[in-house]
Amino acid sequence: MHSLSRPPPTLPWTRIAAFLGLFAxxxxxxAAIAEVRVGRAGQGAMQDLLAAKGSQVDWIVLGASHALPxxxxxxxxxxEAETGQRMMVLxxxxxxxxxxxxxxxxARVDIEPKHILYVADSFAFRSPRWNEERIADRKLxxxxxxxxxxxGILAGLAGSEGIAPGALLDYALGFSKLNPPDRFPQDDWRGAENFDRSFRPSRHATGARIGYLYPEGAAKADPGRYLDALEAMFARARAEGLSVTVVKLPVPxxxxxALPGETEFDAALAARLxxxxxxxxxxxAALADPRLYFDTDHLNRDGIDLLYERHLGPILAAGG
Structure with a gap:
């Protein structure tokens, strides 16, 4: 009597496919809900550009937090009220x-700018933390x-500037919109909320702020790579018909x-421009009074008013 052999088990491909389809x-x-509620609901440079898509803008302001006030x-x-020129702070x-x-x-995809006002800060040229890592930052x-x-822009930067491929995948899949990243020290900076305050000078606060801005230590940080990036960006902008103006805004x-290597950075920046x-x-050094700042280095409302009246307004009115 011959025993009956059972056929080998087969994988339930239809069930696997159905499960994967349901998961997807x-x-x-x-991801679509997170995109609406998170990616398009708040404020930020990229969100503002989407909202202004198709607009003509005279000035776009680029830079770090010193420009936000x-x-x-x-x-x-x-x-706009005084000159008719439109400005976006990006x-x-x-x-x-x-x-x-x-x-x-x-911005070149979304709007039609005429002038760039770039607010230069030396710390921003000293570390990948404010450059490659900032583009890949899950919070942004x-x-x-x-x-x-x-x-497409991210993919190009990943190829040319060494942006982490994981950032491209994160953005493509909307991972960070679905999974809030952990916060890190001083990431909860609330400039808008503190804007009307006046700051009492503190050596400890200034030292802590400098340490945060220069995480690798400024003495060993060569700004040359990021000056190259800035120069290439400006050359491309000029070739596309945009004018460029660079400012260093007041700090106490x-x-x-306390800024390390500031004189050397100023000379290097001027040589590139x-x-x-x-x-x-x-x-x-235009506004020395500490009462014109709401923290160690950001202008408050009174400071911005004086900056505009004495310095920035004439520069903008003259087209840079």
């Missing part, structure tokens, strides 16, 4: 020149609206004197 559908639905203090509204906290280039590339990817144009004397014919307005 749920993920896409969740221009928006808090109503400089765009005041400039700065971002901790944004170095590589992140500014990321924003500028997207979380509030970057999903668009094919942005995905105690903060400015001169061959391009780009004006540099160094206003860093």
């Amino acid at each position: 559908a749920i993920y896409v639905a969740a 221009l928006a808090y203090g109503g400089v765009p509204e005041r400039l 700065a971002e906290v901790g944004a170095g020149p590589l992140y500014a280039d990321f924003v500028l590339r997207q 990817l979380r509030k970057t609206p999903w668009r094919a144009s942005t995905l 004397d105690a903060f400015r004197e 001169a061959p391009l014919g780009i004006p540099l307005h160094d206003l860093s």
